[in-house]
Amino acid sequence: MRAYKSLFKIRFINTLQYRTAAFAGILTQFAFGLLYILLFRAFYAQGNVPENFTIDQMTSYIWLQQIFFVLFYMVDKNPLMINQIEQGNICYEMVRPMNLYGNWFCTLYAERISKTALRFVPVLILAIILPGGFGLGAPASALNFLLFLVNLIIGSLLIISINIIAYCLMFHTMSSIGIFSIIATLGALFNGSMIPLPLTPTWFQALVNFLPFRYVNDLTFQTYVSSIPLIDSLLQTGIQVAWLLFFVLVGNLWLKRNLKKVEVQGG
Amino acid sequence: MLYFKYFKMNLKKIAQYRLSLLLSLIAQTLTASMALLTIYFLFDRFKIVQGWTFQQVSLSYAVVYLCFSFTECFFRGIDHFALLVKTGQLDGFLVKPRGVLTQALSCEVEFSKLGRILVGIVVLIYSCYIQPFVWTPLKITVLLLMLICGVVMFLALFLIGASVSIFTVEGIEAMNILTDGGRELCQYPVNIYGKFVQNLFTYIIPFACFNYLPMMFIFDMPNVTLFGNILAPLYGMLFFIPAYLLFRFALKKYTSTGS
Amino acid sequence: MIEVKNLTKEFKISKKQKGFLGSVKGLFKREHTIKRALDNVSFTINDGDIVGYLGPNGAGKSTTIKIMCGILTPTSGECTINNMIPWKDRVTFVKDIGVVFGQRSQLWWDVPVIDSFYLLKDIYKIPEDVFKSQLEILTKQLDLADIINVPLRQLSLGQKMKCELAGSLLHRPKILFLDEPTIGLDATSKLKVREFIKQINKELGITVILTTHDMNDIEALTNKIIIIGKGQLLFNGSFDEIKHKYKNYRTIEIEFEKEYDEIKLDGFEFIKKEGRIQTFKTAKKDFKIADFVVELSKKYKVIDVQVESISLEEIISKMFEELGV
Numbered sequence: 001m002r003a004y005k006s007l008f009k010i011r012f013i014n015t016l017q018y019r020t021a022a023f024a025g026i027l028t029q030f031a032f033g034l035l036y037i038l039l040f041r042a043f044y045a046q047g048n049v050p051e052n053f054t055i056d057q058m059t060s061y062i063w064l065q066q067i068f069f070v071l072f073y074m075v076d077k078n079p080l081m082i083n084q085i086e087q088g089n090i091c092y093e094m095v096r097p098m099n100l101y102g103n104w105f106c107t108l109y110a111e112r113i114s115k116t117a118l119r120f121v122p123v124l125i126l127a128i129i130l131p132g133g134f135g136l137g138a139p140a141s142a143l144n145f146l147l148f149l150v151n152l153i154i155g156s157l158l159i160i161s162i163n164i165i166a167y168c169l170m171f172h173t174m175s176s177i178g179i180f181s182i183i184a185t186l187g188a189l190f191n192g193s194m195i196p197l198p199l200t201p202t203w204f205q206a207l208v209n210f211l212p213f214r215y216v217n218d219l220t221f222q223t224y225v226s227s228i229p230l231i232d233s234l235l236q237t238g239i240q241v242a243w244l245l246f247f248v249l250v251g252n253l254w255l256k257r258n259l260k261k262v263e264v265q266g267g
Numbered sequence: 268m269l270y271f272k273y274f275k276m277n278l279k280k281i282a283q284y285r286l287s288l289l290l291s292l293i294a295q296t297l298t299a300s301m302a303l304l305t306i307y308f309l310f311d312r313f314k315i316v317q318g319w320t321f322q323q324v325s326l327s328y329a330v331v332y333l334c335f336s337f338t339e340c341f342f343r344g345i346d347h348f349a350l351l352v353k354t355g356q357l358d359g360f361l362v363k364p365r366g367v368l369t370q371a372l373s374c375e376v377e378f379s380k381l382g383r384i385l386v387g388i389v390v391l392i393y394s395c396y397i398q399p400f401v402w403t404p405l406k407i408t409v410l411l412l413m414l415i416c417g418v419v420m421f422l423a424l425f426l427i428g429a430s431v432s433i434f435t436v437e438g439i440e441a442m443n444i445l446t447d448g449g450r451e452l453c454q455y456p457v458n459i460y461g462k463f464v465q466n467l468f469t470y471i472i473p474f475a476c477f478n479y480l481p482m483m484f485i486f487d488m489p490n491v492t493l494f495g496n497i498l499a500p501l502y503g504m505l506f507f508i509p510a511y512l513l514f515r516f517a518l519k520k521y522t523s524t525g526s
Numbered sequence: 527m528i529e530v531k532n533l534t535k536e537f538k539i540s541k542k543q544k545g546f547l548g549s550v551k552g553l554f555k556r557e558h559t560i561k562r563a564l565d566n567v568s569f570t571i572n573d574g575d576i577v578g579y580l581g582p583n584g585a586g587k588s589t590t591i592k593i594m595c596g597i598l599t600p601t602s603g604e605c606t607i608n609n610m611i612p613w614k615d616r617v618t619f620v621k622d623i624g625v626v627f628g629q630r631s632q633l634w635w636d637v638p639v640i641d642s643f644y645l646l647k648d649i650y651k652i653p654e655d656v657f658k659s660q661l662e663i664l665t666k667q668l669d670l671a672d673i674i675n676v677p678l679r680q681l682s683l684g685q686k687m688k689c690e691l692a693g694s695l696l697h698r699p700k701i702l703f704l705d706e707p708t709i710g711l712d713a714t715s716k717l718k719v720r721e722f723i724k725q726i727n728k729e730l731g732i733t734v735i736l737t738t739h740d741m742n743d744i745e746a747l748t749n750k751i752i753i754i755g756k757g758q759l760l761f762n763g764s765f766d767e768i769k770h771k772y773k774n775y776r777t778i779e780i781e782f783e784k785e786y787d788e789i790k791l792d793g794f795e796f797i798k799k800e801g802r803i804q805t806f807k808t809a810k811k812d813f814k815i816a817d818f819v820v821e822l823s824k825k826y827k828v829i830d831v832q833v834e835s836i837s838l839e840e841i842i843s844k845m846f847e848e849l850g851v
Contacts, residue, residue, distance in 0.1 A: 024440030031444045035452055042459035043313040050312070178290020178379075185297045195305045199312060272648040280636045283677070355630045361597045362625045363649050364617045370649075522613060523599045524537060 003098055004106045011110030015118075022118035025070070029123045033066035037134060040199070053198035056137050057225040061196050063127040063136040064221045070115040071156050072217040074187035075166055075180045076108055082176045085167065090262055100259065101164065101252050108160050140226030147233055151220035154240050159216045161247035162187075168251060171258040192218040198227050212247070215240040269365065273373035281378050288378060295382030299332060303390060306454065317459040323486055325394040327478045328454045330410075333387030334417025334477070335450045340380035342422060344371045348429030349439050357521070367518060368511075371429070400487060409481050409497060416477035416500035421446070423510035424472075430510075430517035449474055456482065476503025528571040528594065528701070528733070533603035535564040535589050535757075563589045564600070565757040571750070573700075576727050576734045578748035578765075582846060586757040587737045591703055594735070595625055608700065621650065624694035628706030631686070632693055633678050639689045640674045643696060650697035657696065664692040668722055684715025691722065695732075702726070704736040708743055720746050741838040755846055768841060775836035775844070776813060778806045783827035791822075802829075 037059055044055050053061075065072075081104065084090045093100055127136040139145035166183050173179045188194050191213035197205055208214045219240060223233040281288050306328055310321035339346055348371060351357045360370040395402065395410075428442040453474040457465045469475040480499035484491045491497070538558045564586045571577050581587045592598040593605055596612035596619050605612060610619045626632075633642040647657045665671055668688045673681055678689065687707060694702065707723070708716045724747060726732050738744065744751065744765070751768060753761040761768060778794070782802045789796070794806040819831055836844070 027441055028444050031448055032451075035448055038460045038464060039452070039455065040309075042455070042461075043309055043316050045317070046313045046315055048313050173286060173290060175284070175287040175290065177287055178292075178294050181294035182290065182297060185294055185301055189301045189304065194301060195308055200308045201311050204308070269648060272645055276634055276637055276641060276645055279638075279641055280634065283636045355627065358592070358595075358597050358627070359625075359630070359632050361616065362595050362620050362623065364621045364651075365649055366617075522597060 004102060007098075007103065007106045008110040011107050012114040015111050015114035022115070025115075026119050026122045029066040029069050029119065030126050033063055033123070033127065034134070036062050040196075050198055052227045053196070053225075056133065057227050058196060058199070059134060060137045060225045061198075061221045061227075063123075064224060065193065065217070067120050067123045067127060067136075068116065068152070068217065068220075070119055071112055071152075072159055072191075072193075074159075074162075074184040074191075074193075076112060076163055077176060077180060078108060078111070081107070081167060082170070085170050086174060086176065088262065090259065094259065101255050104164055104167070104255075105160055108163055109157070112156065112160070137225070139224050141230075143230060144223055144226050144233075147230070147237065148220060148224040151223050151233070151237060151240065154237070154244060155216045155220045158212070158240065158244045158247065161244055161251055162212065162216070164251040164255070165247060168254040168258055171261070187213050187216075190214060191216050192221075196221075198222070212243045215243050269369060270373040274376060277376040277378070291379030292382040295379050296386055297382075299336070299383040299386035302332065302454070303328060303386070316455070319456055319459065322394060322397050322399075323482070324455055325390060326398070326485075327456055327482060329387055329391035329394050330413050330417055330478055331450060331454050333384060333391060334414060335421050335446075336380050336383035336387055338418050338421040338425065340377050340384060342372045342425065343377040343380075344374035345422070345425045345429055347375060348425075349432035352432060352521075361522070368514065398486075405497075406485050409485060409500070412500035413477045413481050416503040419504045419507050420474065420477055421450075423507040424449070426507075426510040426514045430513045433517040433521050445472065453478055473503045473506055476500055476506075527573055527606075527608065528735075529604070529606045530570070530590075530594075531568050531604040533564050533567045533590070533593065533605055534562065534601050535586070535593065535598065536601045537561045537563055563757050564593075564603075564754075566603070567754065567757070567759045568603075569752055569759065569762045571733065571735065573733055574727065574731050575750050576723070576748045577736070577750045577752060578744040579735060579737045579752050579754075580744065580842060581754040581760075585755045587754065588705065590754070591705060591735070591737060595623060595703055596620055621697065622700045624697070624699035624702045626687075626690045626694045626702070626704050626707060628687075628704075628709045631678065631690060633686075633689060635679050636677055638675050638677055639670075639681075639693075642678070642689075643674075643693060646693055646696050652697050656698065660696055660698060661692075664695060667725060668692055669718075682715075684711050684718070687711060687715065687719055688722075691719070695726065698730075699732065701733045701735065704734065704738075706738055707736060708738060708740050716740075716742075723747055741842070745838055753842065753845065760845060769838070772836055772841045772844065774809050774811050774813065775841070776808050776810075777834045777836065778808065778818075779832040779834075780804050780806070780822070780828060781830040783829055786826060789826070 040058055040062070041055065044058070049055065084093060090100075093103070096103070124136070129135065139148060166180060169179050169183075170176055190208050190211050191197075192208075197208060197214060197218050200208075208218075215236065219233070219236050222228050223230075228236075303325070306324060307321065310316075310324070316324070344351065345368075348357075351360070351371060351374075356374070357367070357371075360367045363370065424442075424446045428439065428446065431442050432439050449468070449472060452460065452464070453468065456479040457468045457475050458479060465475065465479075469480070476499040480496045484496040537560070539561050567586075567590065579587055579590065589598065593600050594607065594612060596616045599613045607619070608622060612619050632646075633639060634645075643661065646652075652660075665674065668691065670688060670692060673685050673689070678686060681689065691707070702723075704723070708719055711719065720743065723734055723736075727734050734747075736743065736747070748765060751761065751763065751765055752759070777797070780803065782804070785802050786804070788799060789804060791806060793810050794808045797805040797807055799805075815831065815833055819828065822828055822831070
């Protein structure tokens, strides 16, 4: 456990160096948050507003998306890991007295957390102080907020476990570019990044319930704005945990199998 | 023309990475389709936005997406200008007896973006087909002008981005907000966002010149004028001039500081 | 003919401000310091010279090269090359020069080398017959026949450098700029590259200007050396001249029959002691080895004395030392 702790620490500190990049990111997040809110408000002005997703809920939903953008974006392209797989240098990782899955999980998690730590406060502040119904609203209730925090943590772990599945796929295509963007695009649609899921047709909402992606972030945000009843949020938190366990298990097994193949190839 | 010689080289280059290209093509096609699906979802629920129907917005989407992807695909080098500076390729251009802009425009083709272009073309044709009115020769001409203006417009934005990347590395992201944000926003007619955004994208960065304004004419909306709407794409292209001058200025700055 | 007169180049360096607030402030107001990369540098290079351009890192070497290639504009001073001002008539000027930047390529990474050559042909608008004959000559001289149809990324460093050289000579330039042409190459490739540079200089009369950290390059190739440090011209002359100036600097290694303590010799500087062997340095003008051994044998039991004149590498570092660079 100590090894993981220090690995996390070193990755965390390393990423904190990129402060200027974070500044630009903050601007982007803020601009795009405003942009989407403007867009959806234009549609909301037509009436026909969904009952469980008022204009204020929508606004909060969008801001939460932007605040936690780096925590939840679909595929984190870690150049080091990509290089390891593409060049076959992965075999060097196997001489370390550390489980590779744990190593990767730790690395990816630390990078996400540090990137988020750099960005989320400024975007949060900007989102809160925005006047005229454009800002982030308070959580629906204290209970909602508590559950939101739980969802946030499980969701952040879930996205890492999905990410590692993407890297496992990479062993088979040997190229990161295409496979990552396919996953990123599909994920963005199914987790509500392109359009908040409560605004999609009923059949689509039913569909995404069966997929893992919305449990990464959509559930978290919907718990905050209370667009689904609290009891449903609680139930879905169970599903969220189940997906996490599933992907950790699959990722572990798949990575082990992939590594065996590398060994055989390497001779 | 030098561009086509470079193009041939780019073709040879991608021939080496076929699987990667195929997957990227699929990904790009998906991305473009998803963007359209999002628009469809919104209209499925709200039916109409500020008087614009799905048919009309789909045309707007097609024009913007097509122009952006076309520019991004065939003139990728200018979009990647910051990279050219960083890797020293720009120095390489400067010791060649050809214009720097020509070389920057030609040097890279991003074939995976053909996926987006494909979706753009399909949607454009489909959306022209489903419009309830008759396409007169003038309307077709205006549509073509819109497409040309769109490409020129994005080229100009890339040029501004290239210039910015010479002055400051940090500024590039801000520039991306403008190009990517502009592309996202202007898939819809800009008047739906209210007066401020509409003015911003009409007078400062004239995105409206190649979709909102001329589209009002195509869709036979009221209060359309020859100078205000039909000829708008022609004004839009003028945006290239300040962008080019800025690029010239930035290049001069580069040769005096070496960045 | 290259004439550089009072060339000065100043850079404004903006101070990075610390912290988030600092970088926000930096967007609006920046503090500058002015760094003088080149300070009143003048020299001339004749047609057909091979010139070694030396200096420690950050001395202003690449700034000078960039100005001479037309990439940079100087702050003041003149630079005329073949009656042209590089940064003023850039497009016409660069037709006559070839440039190889050691660590970056003008050839395409993923494409067979020959295709990159064809592209260069189009970029330089080289006539078909000129291109063909030039390619033939270069292929032969550089032994490229087997590698020309292979993508660049599959070639070794030495092969890549040979291809870069060929690529920069396709349009028959009159001047060739080489920035660290032998960096990272193995011994055989280095020799080949040197031999080739000599050959094109001799047979085609191409003026060659090269920067390098490898003194063997300088010794083997150049007939003229220009040394700069801290942006100022330190030396401009022939290789022999510099050698002559420092010819009295010698290293002397003495092997004694038994181990002595550190020996003090008048006019000699003690360097090190390894068992029975002690090493000294001297700059004595009238040093004669025979007299030295006779004198020494009077006091100590000497087995062997070896005298080495100072290497070019040491001369250069000595020069930098003396000039406080």
